[in-house]
Amino acid sequence: MAEMTKVAVDSLDTLEEKLTQEMGYDDHFHEHHHGDKYQSNFLTTYIFSTDHKMIGRQFLITGIFWALMGAMMSLVFRLQLGFPEADLAWLKPVLGKWIQVNDAGIGKLDPEFYYALVTIHGTVLVFFVLTAGLSGTFSNLLIPLQIGARDMASPLLNAFSYWFFFLASVVMFLSLFLSTGPFSGGWTAYPPLSALPQASEGSGAGMTMWIVAMAFFIVSALLGGINYITTVLNLRTKGMNLWRMPLTIWAFFITAIIGVLSFPVLLSGVLLLMFDRSMGTSFYLSEIVVGGQILDRIGGSPILYQHLFWFLGHPEVYIIILPAMGIVSEVLSVHARKPIFGYRAMVLSMLAIAFLSFIVWAHHMFMAGVNPFISNFFVIFTLIIAVPSAVKVFNWISTVYGSNFRFNSASLFALGFVSLFISGGLTGIFLGNSSIDVQLHDTYFVVAHFHIVMGVAAFFGMFAGIYHWFPKMFGRFMNETLGKIHFWGTLIGSYAVFWPMHYTGMAGVPRRYYDAGASFDSFRHFTELNQFITVAAIIVFFLQVVFVVNFFYSIFNGRKLTTKNPWGANTLEWTTPIQPGHGNWPGKIPAVQRWAYDYSKGGQEYVPQYVPLREGEYDHGH
Amino acid sequence: MAQVVQREYRSSHIHPLKFALWVGIASIVMMFGAFTSAYLVRRAAGNWYEFKLPDVFWGSTFVILLSSWTLHASYRAFNRGVEHLYKRLLTATLALGLLFVGLQYAGWQAMTAMGATFTVNPSSSFIYVISGVHALHVLGGIAALIVALIYAFVLPFKPTPRRRLRFQLVVHYWHFVDVLWVYLFVFFLVQSP
Ligand code: HEM
Ligand SMILES: [Cu+2]
Numbered sequence: 058m059a060e061m062t063k064v065a066v067d068s069l070d071t072l073e074e075k076l077t078q079e080m081g082y083d084d085h086f087h088e089h090h091h092g093d094k095y096q097s098n099f100l101t102t103y104i105f106s107t108d109h110k111m112i113g114r115q116f117l118i119t120g121i122f123w124a125l126m127g128a129m130m131s132l133v134f135r136l137q138l139g140f141p142e143a144d145l146a147w148l149k150p151v152l153g154k155w156i157q158v159n160d161a162g163i164g165k166l167d168p169e170f171y172y173a174l175v176t177i178h179g180t181v182l183v184f185f186v187l188t189a190g191l192s193g194t195f196s197n198l199l200i201p202l203q204i205g206a207r208d209m210a211s212p213l214l215n216a217f218s219y220w221f222f223f224l225a226s227v228v229m230f231l232s233l234f235l236s237t238g239p240f241s242g243g244w245t246a247y248p249p250l251s252a253l254p255q256a257s258e259g260s261g262a263g264m265t266m267w268i269v270a271m272a273f274f275i276v277s278a279l280l281g282g283i284n285y286i287t288t289v290l291n292l293r294t295k296g297m298n299l300w301r302m303p304l305t306i307w308a309f310f311i312t313a314i315i316g317v318l319s320f321p322v323l324l325s326g327v328l329l330l331m332f333d334r335s336m337g338t339s340f341y342l343s344e345i346v347v348g349g350q351i352l353d354r355i356g357g358s359p360i361l362y363q364h365l366f367w368f369l370g371h372p373e374v375y376i377i378i379l380p381a382m383g384i385v386s387e388v389l390s391v392h393a394r395k396p397i398f399g400y401r402a403m404v405l406s407m408l409a410i411a412f413l414s415f416i417v418w419a420h421h422m423f424m425a426g427v428n429p430f431i432s433n434f435f436v437i438f439t440l441i442i443a444v445p446s447a448v449k450v451f452n453w454i455s456t457v458y459g460s461n462f463r464f465n466s467a468s469l470f471a472l473g474f475v476s477l478f479i480s481g482g483l484t485g486i487f488l489g490n491s492s493i494d495v496q497l498h499d500t501y502f503v504v505a506h507f508h509i510v511m512g513v514a515a516f517f518g519m520f521a522g523i524y525h526w527f528p529k530m531f532g533r534f535m536n537e538t539l540g541k542i543h544f545w546g547t548l549i550g551s552y553a554v555f556w557p558m559h560y561t562g563m564a565g566v567p568r569r570y571y572d573a574g575a576s577f578d579s580f581r582h583f584t585e586l587n588q589f590i591t592v593a594a595i596i597v598f599f600l601q602v603v604f605v606v607n608f609f610y611s612i613f614n615g616r617k618l619t620t621k622n623p624w625g626a627n628t629l630e631w632t633t634p635i636q637p638g639h640g641n642w643p644g645k646i647p648a649v650q651r652w653a654y655d656y657s658k659g660g661q662e663y664v665p666q667y668v669p670l671r672e673g674e675y676d677h678g679h
Numbered sequence: 680m681a682q683v684v685q686r687e688y689r690s691s692h693i694h695p696l697k698f699a700l701w702v703g704i705a706s707i708v709m710m711f712g713a714f715t716s717a718y719l720v721r722r723a724a725g726n727w728y729e730f731k732l733p734d735v736f737w738g739s740t741f742v743i744l745l746s747s748w749t750l751h752a753s754y755r756a757f758n759r760g761v762e763h764l765y766k767r768l769l770t771a772t773l774a775l776g777l778l779f780v781g782l783q784y785a786g787w788q789a790m791t792a793m794g795a796t797f798t799v800n801p802s803s804s805f806i807y808v809i810s811g812v813h814a815l816h817v818l819g820g821i822a823a824l825i826v827a828l829i830y831a832f833v834l835p836f837k838p839t840p841r842r843r844l845r846f847q848l849v850v851h852y853w854h855f856v857d858v859l860w861v862y863l864f865v866f867f868l869v870q871s872p
Contacts, residue, residue, distance in 0.1 A: 210695040283702045291695040317702055321710035329717065329808065336797060338804040340721065356726035356801055361717055368713070 069665070070621065073632055073647065076667050081645030082295040086207050107212035108639055112219050113197035114530060117523075119226060120190020121605065123181045126230075128598050130178040137166045139591025141575040155238070168571045169258050172241035175569060176259070179244030180267070181229065184274055187377040187515045189222050192316075195380055195522050196285050196309040198530065202630035203303050205294025205647060207640045210287040214280050221277035225270045232266035240267035243569065245366055248341040248359045252333040255347055264334070268327055275320045275327075282320075285313035294629070296649035300677070301666070303628050303653040304397060307404050308383020311411045312376050319372040319415070326365030333357070363425055367418035374511050375414045378478075379407060381518020382449060385471040387653075388521045389453055391626045392468035393460035394662060396654040399452040400677060406445035413442050423491040424498040432491040439489035446482050450475060466540025467525035473548045474517040480552075481510020484559065499569070502562025505555045513551045520544075523608070528623050532636045533615030539607040543600055550597035557586050627653050627665045652677040700848055704855050707816065711859060714809045715866055721801050722870070728800040732871045733789035739782035740864050743817075746775035747857040754850050758843070762836045769831055772853070773824045776817060783814050806867060813863060816856050823849045 106112060133152070136143060146164030149156045155170035197215065201208055209215045232239040241259030242250030246267065254261040289310045293302075302310075329340040339357035346352070390397040397403060419427055419435040453475045462468065484506040487493050497503060520543075527535050561583050566573050573580060622631035629649070633641050647667040654677070655664040670676055721727075753768030787807060790796075795803035827849050830842065 210699055214699075279703070279706055283699050283706070286702050287695050287699040291693075291698055317706045318709050321706045322713040325710050325713035325717065328812065332804065332808060338798050338801070338808075340717070340801055340804060343726075356724075358721055358724045361721050361724075364720060365713060365717060 073665065073667055076669070077632070077642075077645050077647040080295075080648045080669075082205075082648055083645045084207070086640050087643070105216065107208075107216045109197045109201050109208050109212065109215060110530070110637065110641075112215055113194050113199075115219050116189055116193035116197060116222070117530075119223065120186050120194060121608070123185040123190065123226065124601070125605065127178045127182045127186060128601060130174045132595060132598055133166065134171055134174045134178070135591045135594045137171055137571065138573075139588045141572050169241060170238055171571045172243075172257075172569070173238045173259050173263070176241050176243055177229070177233070177239050180240075180271075182512065183244060183373065183377070184271070185222075185226060185229070187511070187519075188278065188373070189274070191515060191519045191522075192309065192312055192376065192380045193219070193222065193281060194519075195305070195384060195526075196281065196313065198526060199305055199630065200285055200288050200309055201292070202529070202633060202637075202641060203306050203628050204289060204292065204297055205629050205649065206288060206292035207642075207646075209284045210292060211284055215284050218277045218281035218284065221273045221280065225273035225277060228266050228270040228273065232263050232270070235262050235266070237261050237263060239263040245363075245370065246327075246330070247366070248330065248333065248357075248362050249345060252330055252341050252362075253345070253347060253352075254334060268331060268334075271327060272324065275324050278316050278320050282313040282316040285309055286317065289313075294646045294649055297666075300401075301649055301652045303383075304386040304400070304403055305380075305383040307407060308379045308386075311407050312379045315372045315379070315411050315414065316376050319369040319376075322365055323369035326362060326369075329365075330362065360422070360425055360427070363422050364418070367421045368415075370421065371418040372411075372414045374507070375410060377511055377515045378518075379410070381474060381515045381522075382407065384518045384522040384525075385453065385474045386456075387628070388467050388471040388525050389456050389475075390654055390656065391525070391624050392463040392465065392471070393457050394463070394625075394656045395456055395460045396656055396658075396677075397452065398455035399448070400652065400654060402448055403452055406448040409445040410442060413438055413445070417442065420489055420491075420494075423494045429491065436489060436491050440486060443482065443486055443489075446478075450479055450482075465524070466535065466537060466544055467521050469541065469544045470517045470521035470524065473544065474514050474521065476548075477509050477514040477517060477551075481506055481508075481514060485510060496565065497562060499567055500562035501558040501566050501568055504568050505558035505562060508555045508558075509551075513547075513555070517547075520547075520604070525624070526630075527608075527611065527615075528618050529630055529633075531612050531615070532618050533611055534618070534623070535611040535615055536607050539603055543604045543607070546600040546603075547597060550593050550600060553593035554590050554597060557590055561586065622665075625663045627655060627663055629666060632665070632667060694844055696844065697848060697851065700851060704852070707855075707859070711809070711813070711863065714805070714812070715863070718805045718809070718866075718870070721805070726800075728795070728802045729872050730790075730793065730795045730803065732806075732867055733786050733793070735782055735786040735789050736864060736867075739779050739786060740861065742775050742782060743779045743857050743860055746772050746779065747854050749775060750850055750853050754846060757838055757846060760836075760838060765836075766831050769824070769828055773821065773828060776821045776824060776853075780814055780817060780821070783810055786810070809863060813856070813860055816859070820849075820853050820856050823852060 103111065106115075133148065136145065144163045145156055145166055146158050146162065148166075149158065149164055152166075152170070155167045156164045157167055158164045197209075200206070229239075237258045239259055240246070240251070240263040241257055242264070246264070250256045250260055251264055254264070289302075289306060329338075332338040333341050333354075337354075339354035341359050341362045342352070342354035342357040343359075344351075345354060386397055386403060417435055417439045419432065420439045423432050423435075457472070484502065488497055488503065488506055524535055524540055527533070561580070562568075564580065564583070566580050566583065575581070575584075618635050621633070621635060624631070629647060632647050634643060649666045650669045651664065651666055653666055656662065658664055659671070659674070749768045750772040753765050753772060756762075756764035756768060787810070790803060790806065795806075797804055797807050827846060830845070834842075
């Protein structure tokens with residue numbers, strides 16, 4: 058049996074070579090690019106690379122760095138929330154003056170720094186990890202490989218995209234060491250806390266560096282997005298029409314469109330904020346008293362900032378989740394050995410979600426004093442998003458249903474994603490009703506909602522992608538046993554962390570309070586629940602350490618790949634050599650003959666995209 | 680190095696770089712869309728000083744429209760192979776572009792002189808910020824024009840496809856910042872008494 062599959066695989070490989078030779082597309086690439094001059098030394102190979110595969114890895118590793126930073130910050134503030142009486146003096150060597158040790162030798166987290174921690178945790182996870190680390194990594198790695206292109210439309214702008222992200226990272230990181238601390242007004246940076254340097258400690262230099270970092274980040278996102286869109290539309294190989302593209306590509310493409318249209322709006326908003334901060338304008342500031350002093354600002358509107366912020370902010374959550382959805386669709390189909398159910402419905406629902414994401418932003422502002430009649434409009438569109446979301450969930454389940462599912466780390470994380478997306482999506486429907494939101498707004502219910510549906514779910518999509526494409530990135534496999542421990546621990550642990558928050562939130566425990574549990578009598582009965590959450594969070598953190606160790610260990614010592622196409626997948630990235638060089642394919646680019654999802658078809662387990670249609674065979678890609 | 684891969688099986692002939700430019704333009708449009716929407720939202724909230732837009736802005740509008748025309752004519756001369764016209768009109772475009780920025784500056788000074796200073800009220804702050812960010816985009820275009828001029832005067836005159844493409848990129852962007860200003864100007868005019 059093993060012998061037989063081996064023969065089958067060998068013959069597919071020779072078939073692929075033969076077909077590419079006969080029908081592939083010859084762009085004379087290698088005649089122009091002699092001897093890989095771009096990758097001739099260490100610096101140009103690993104650091105200032107313009108190769109999309111290396112840039113993808115750079116995004117990934119920077120993302121992992123920030124994920125660890127963000128996670129460690131969350132441990133510190135979770136300790137404060139779960140064990141407000143505990144002695145944190147042992148953290149003094151790391152946090153320095155932010156741990157105040159009293160006469161009795163008991164160390165306490167500085168409340169000011171607690172706010173800084175939640176702010177920077179939110180900012181870096183939303184933007185640096187789940188946007189740059191997720192979409193940056195996989196758009197870069199997969200767009201050229203899966204559409205059959207040599208590289209991005211502009212490899213140079215692509216490298217700039219990474220380097221602007223790197224600059225943003227450096228500035229944000231340095232802001233952690235300011236004597237007044239990093240910005241502390243929440244990841245949404247609402248004025249007046251963000252607009253008045255004297256408003257709080259972090260509002261001074263911390264906020265200035267936050268703005269600079271975000272401006273670099275926006276430039277990075279725009280350069281990346283412009284490149285992704287252009288590449289998808291212009292550099293597809295022969296035969297790869299839009300309806301033959303894998304769902305990953307559709308997802309990255311739609312994500313990039315959302316980004317290119319919404320990030321500039323944030324840039325406008327932040328620019329006006331900068332003028333309010335340093336030039337004395339009052340776009341967002343009206344009559345205001347700080348520390349007993351009346352400021353001479355008149356007529357500005359803080360709500361205006363919220364509109365501009367959430368016009369990006371809501372699309373941003375879909376910028377985070379759509380790539381994860383694309384990855385999950387692909388990974389589920391490959392490991393279920395079944396065509397994705399409802400391919401077109403998958404694409405159309407992503408387009409619908411993208412469109413709707415631009416007209417629901419005010420559901421974050423129901424309680425900010427916007428006109429309740431205008432709220433109704435946003436309630437309706439918000440609830441309509443549940444429809445395309447449900448279509449996607451239905452299709453994932455139908456894809457898996459009745460299949461010969463291969464349970465491995467990648468596919469388990471993809472399944473976990475579906476579970477989390479359902480759980481978190483359901484609570485969104487509660488929040489989307491402006492009347493229920495009166496009770497739930499700014500409570501732990503919102504924290505639970507977005508961590509499950511966005512935070513953890515997007516991480517699961519990212520993990521599914523990493524385990525699945527690790528062989529393509531590094532030519533080796535990650536360890537499966539550790540991967541499964543990572544999966545089960547993280548799934549159970551994350552639910553243990555975030556599920557209870559729904560209850561504290563419904564009871565009204567506000568988010569962003571230094572000691573909401575301890576200083577309000579009505580919340581005192583949540584003390585043990587809060588301790589439970591904190592312990593679960595610590596366990597989940599150590600499971601991520603298992604992942605990181607597995608990741609870096611496997612880069613150098615993982616089991617080596619022996620075939621080009623270890624998962625038996627149909628997409629083009631698996632037709633490149635095990636370690637593809639500059640230009641991805643050594644000779645011609647394979648031509649595409651069919652869609653990406655012919656699994657278990659006509660007696661064959663999988664029919665790759667380069668195999669021509671047989672007589673009378675139906676092509677889905679039309 | 681741009682990835683200039685010719686793909687003869689494609690039916691559409693738009694070059695990837697030109698396409699990328701237009702995607703970038705779409706995002707600039709969103710940025711100014713946000714500015715002008717913010718203007719409207721803020722205005723509707725009251726506490727808004729009304730003032731008349733200085734006349735200098737009529738002049739700058741005329742100048743930038745003229746510069747689009749000279750650039751277009753220069754591009755046509757380039758295609759027809761009329762070298763001296765191409766160079767002269769390109770130089771004229773650069774001069775008009777610089778004049779535009781100068782006139783915008785004069786416009787801001789006129790506003791300050793009539794009391795509509797940068798910080799007195801959002802109604803004037805918005806105009807400084809929006810026209811200022813627009814002027815920055817024009818300066819980007821001027822940088823591109825300077826590069827085009829260096830090409831024109833340093834390299835031997837040869838309308839190769841590659842040079843035509845580069846020139847087209849400059850032309851498209853310049854027309855875009857022109858149209859963008861016209862939109863902003865009309866927007867401000869409609870808003871002011
Ligand atoms: C059926 C779909 C969904 C609905 C109806 C929905 C609704 C809402 C509403 C009304 C809020 C505001 C709650 C408040 O502040 O009082 C909210 C918050 C949030 N949602 Fe959703 N949501 C949905 C799906 C998602 C998805 C898919 C994501 C991300 C991938 C997401 C991410 C967030 C985030 C990040 C916040 C909180 C932002 C903050 O205040 O810090 N939501 N959601
Ligand atoms: Cu939202």
